[in-house]
Amino acid sequence: MPSFPLAPGSTIGILGGGQLGRMLALAAARLGFDVAILERDADSPAGRSATQLIVGAYDDEAALARLAELTDVVTYEFENVPAASVEWLASKGVDVAPGARALAVAQDRINEKTFLNGRGVATVAFAAADNPVSAVEAVERIGAPALMKTRREGYDGKGQKWVEHAADAARIFQELGGVPVIVEAPADFVRELSVIAARGRDGEIAVYPLGENHHEHGILRRTLAPANASQSLADQAEKIARQVLDGLGYVGVIGIELFELKDGRLLVNEIAPRVHNTGHWTQDGCEVDQFEQHIRAVAGWPLGPTAARSRVEMLNLLGEEAHGWRKLASEPDTRIHLYGKREAKPGRKMGHVNRVRPLGS
Structure with a gap:
């Protein structure tokens, strides 16, 4: 070792x-x-x-x-x-690092929400189903409309469909491949947020400011960070991050997607045991970004500072949008991050830009 x-x-x-x-x-x-x-x-x-x-x-x-x-x-x-x-x-x-337990929890949506609830972290109501009959029963128990997702894999809006009526659940179960699913109650949220956090080998935890996320067609389009958020909201997010990281004995950076409800509470949508798209703003908004932080954590180094030094709008570049690099490079407050992918396919993440502004702007 x-x-x-x-x-x-x-x-x-x-x-x-x-x-x-x-x-x-x-x-x-x-x-x-x-x-x-x-x-x-x-x-x-x-x-x-x-x-x-x-x-x-x-x-x-x-x-x-x-x-x-x-x-x-x-x-x-x-x-x-x-x-x-x-x-x-x-x-x-x-x-x-992170260890196998973090993967096992995050790879199965039932395991994930069960773990979160067990740590005292709130999520939407959910139920499991592994055949058409139990899919109908799950929607009847949760109430329609409900969101049906495959328990494993699926990202950027893939592997999930809304069920408007319980009678549709069996058909939608088959449309999702006839594999085990989770049925989730809808979240009455006002916006989607995320928190990026890290835990070192000594148990030290570092939490970045909240990001506000906007999706289009199930794909993250942009993140604004630091999000305009009260101290109470920031404290909730940090508490959630600590509960998750300590509960997993985690080492490294984690992304936690959140729903902010009308009453000011936060629900966890899902966790990602890795550096995260919604944390790309840290590359130009923080002294130590999420990628360096992850390397520090797995290497056993001290964690770096997480305070924002700039306000950032991170915009994903999808498909041929990355071909506009020449124009983007002419914008003085825009930082370009291209991924070196050979082929620009529709909806494919080819890169991102961070538009940097002074804090408070």
Whole structure:
């Protein structure tokens, strides 16, 4: 097992080669670390930014063994990495952060909400269903309209449909693939918020200011941060973050998506055990951004400051919008972050920009 804190020159392994892995690799390089990426695609955004690239499936034991051989600690860039792969690495003495429990909780929406409620964190009412009959019963119990989601996978609005009448539940269950689902009550919220937080190996916790999020067609479009929020709301978010992080024995950065209700309470929508799209504003709005913070945490370094030094509007660049880089580069208060993806597909996240303004503006 490695000795923490890791010294510069150590190698950090990352499962996943997308844009989050790329930005983690760049942050690690700034701190003097080498990075080894395990990714299925030989031409991935993170793979081209890393010291070493291992091409293989995430559950390929030979590829995992090579990653274990090269690295001092392993992390991951997205939550759909097989939990069994993390457990396999751990069984070989590899330190993986965040650990397998965080993945197991986040990968199954029933496990996730059950965990949250068990930690005293409020969510919408929910029920499980694994066949058409129980799907109807779940909607009848929760009440229509209700949101039906696959229990596993699904992102950016995929794998979910609204059920307007209980009689439609069996059909919609089949339309979602006939796989186990969660049925959720609607949230009467006034806006969607998120909190990005980190927990170090010594239990130290650092929480960033709240972000206000706006989605289009199920995909995050922009985040405004710091959000205009009362101290009471900020305190609620920090308490939630601490309950989640301590409950998981977590190491690293986590994204927690929140609903703000009309009465000022916060409900947790979902958690993501990784750096998060709604935290990209920290790259130009904070002294230490979420990517460096994650590397600090998994390497056993002290966590960095999280106070905002600027107000930021983060805007995702989807598909061919990234081709407008020349115009964006001419805007003096705009910082461009492109992911190096080869093909611009409709709705695909190709990059983001952070429009920086003075605090209080």
